[in-house]
Amino acid sequence: MHIFGLMLATGVLSLSAIPGANAASVSLMGDWLPTIGAPELVGGAGTDFRFTIESSAYQATLSVAYTGGAPWRLVVNRSGFSLPAGVTLAVRRNGSGSCGNLIGGLDYLTVSDQGQELFSGTGDCSGIGIQLRLEGVSIRQPPGFYETTVLYTVQ
Structure with a gap:
């Protein structure tokens, strides 16, 4: 049996100053710890894994x-990337939580080691759903445990 274990730590707290505010903060509750094995095979034994594997919508x-009511941007990047060659990690938001003024982030964004804006908003917000997706996992990659951390920073 080919097992591809992955830990995506997403509960990272990052702080960044927003002009006009004291010190805005972002917090994330939740991790994704998928074990990719026989249930993810497209057609049973002898076939490959599903090309796309997604977390739940509100992982x-x-x-x-x-924020002091100021506008902000949510920037994401990865740290400690150890996924096999050809595997990408992407993130998106699901819904607006308690914030009705979010812009962007509904389409998946491939997470890289360079910070990229996922979405933006104004004022304090909570309960924004975050979903993760892996693409390119294959039985041709070595079995093992892979780990990366998604960092979320508010600017």
Whole structure:
């Protein structure tokens, strides 16, 4: 049996100053720990894994606080990337939580080691759903445990 274990730590707290606010913060509750094995095979034994593997729609929930009502951007990047060659990790938001003024982030964004804006908003928000997706997992890759961390920063 080919097992491809992955840990995506997403509960990272990052702080960044927003002009006009004291110190805004972002917090995320939730991790994704998929074990990719026989149930993910497209057609049973002898076939490959599904090309795309997604977490639940609200795998994690994100909150932005202490903004003083100022506009902000949520930037994501990865740290400790150890996925096999050809595997990509992407993230998107699901819904607006308690915040009705979010812009962007509904389409998947491939997470890289360079910070990229996922979405933006104004003021404090909570309960924003975060979903993760892996693409390119294959039985041709070595079995093992892979780990990466998605960092979320509010600017």
